[in-house]
Amino acid sequence: MAVQSVQAPAGVRGQALPGYAVAAIREAGRWRCRRLGPDSLVDLDAVITELRALRVEGAVVGLLDVDDEFFVLVRPVPGGIALMLSDAVAAIDYDVAADVLDLLRVELPPDEDALDDPWPEGDLSILADLGMTAEELEVLAGELELYPDEQLAAIGRRCGFADALAEVVDAR
Template sequence: MSEQDPVTGFAIAVVREEGKWRCTTMESAALSELDTAITALRKTRSTGAVFGLFDVDDQFFLIVRPSPGGVQLLLSDSAAALDYDIAADALDLLRVDPPTDYDDDEVWPEGALDVLADIGLPAAELQVIIGEVDLYPDEQLQMIAQRCGFADELGKLLDTMDSITQ
């Protein structure tokens, strides 16, 4: 996608502090610029888990989790790097080339499948969710939220966002 084309979807920062979850929207630029997303998440101060959930154009999702030693990323479909800058940037950061020969019915996740393992979502389960190609990215992210325990918070925020855009 070129910089002129608007990217739809959502960018949400998720924080778990003292056993409670909080979801907040991030600026829309975080959907198209990985550096913007990482910088915004790093500014989110918390003693607990902080990560971002990004639904980009209902095509793929990205999970970004900054840590003191760098950043963990999970891109649900590396083929998205052929059309979206944020996906290409994610693969660059992961030092992975985009696929050259791929099937539209198959997804090619790249990155840390264990990115949320410490908060209740093992890599194998995340792989199953990503493999559900009949689901849209927002539905997959809602499944992730359900499994980790912040589905109510995410649902309320998405409902609020939907009512604003309608």
């Protein structure tokens, strides 16, 4: 998949990051994807707000490929939001990853040696009802030789929205 740089608009904290932010939407048994706003890679609140504003009856999942380093899954659920971060250590360098850990109420360990190896954090069963088990998602997040766009493409294949995701991501 192609990676498109997202330019942060004026007033958005952080800087422009390469990657993409897409909403995968399932309605009436069919998947469609749409690009999220340009500030989605640097502002988790913007992602959550935009996903909630979609107001669809089916499933909605936000997919963020941030700087070719990690991915984030965001899913509105009754009473809140479900989150999954592929690499908790990314919170050291990326605001959006730190925001995910803040919402999850997870702190990084103080021992720097514990930060040598990345690990996923959050709701690993976030996609279980869509066909990807927690165990599969954990294994995929641990595939360090894959780039985040490749991991998200694998998620799309497993859940059934790979073609719709590729169409949006590859569009210029």
